[in-house]
Amino acid sequence: MADKELTSWVLFLCLKGGEDLAIRGRKPKPTNLKLLEGNPGKRPLPTNEVRPKQKAPRCPQWLEDDAKKEWKRMGKILEQMGILTEMDMTAFAGYCQAYARWKEAEEFLSKHGSIIKTPNGYLQQVPQVSISQTNLKIMLKFCEQFGLTPSARNRLATMDAEVGTGDEMEDLLGGIL
Incomplete structure (x- = not known):
């Protein structure tokens, strides 16, 4: 399957929600995200998880220009996080491509507005509104997978907080005073 076809398939599954895959319950979280969040329940972490090399993939040449810029911007952050x-590559390319299309639609809406008058005199929403909303949904689904939503960031524990200062009261107050 070619990269573009695979990306289209991933985007389709994200939009559809993956119902036809027959996977029920919560989606398992990658172990790296679990390590960053901490393990408050002290549950054993999976040891048999596939662990590819911690190396970011190269940016595909077929991505749109804005998608390539997003790849460079977010790729550095995700690589530093070890995610x-x-x-x-395919999932991240899908996110970046959705970002580029969302940005293009939003720029159009900012410039031209979201409503047009038809030849019959009716007011109608421009297609870019739907394009923007669809691509924003796709982006948010990918963001959840990569741990990039505000709620995911709030769950992440900083590495400094895990280590502690050695002073129990200082650790408890967390530098408030």
Whole structure:
């Protein structure tokens, strides 16, 4: 399957929600995200998870220009977090492409507005509104997968907080005073 076809398939599954895959319950979280969040329940972490090399994939040449810029911007962040690997190329490309299309639609809406008058005199929403909303949904689904939503960031524990200062009261107050 070609990269573009695979990306289209991933985008389709994201929009559809993956209902036809027959996977029920919560989606498992990658171990790296679990490590960053901490393990408050002290549950054993999976040891048999596939762990590809911690190397970010190369940006595909077929991405739109804005998608390539987003790839460079977010790719560095995700690689530093230890989340982005070679295996994530298609999913990350899908996110970046959705970002580029969302941005293009939003720029159009900012310039031209979201309503047009038809030849019959009716007011109608321009297609870019739907394009923007659809691509924003796709982006948010990918963001959830990569741990990039505000709620995911709030769950992430900083590495400093895990280590502690050695002073129990200082750790408890967390530098408030």
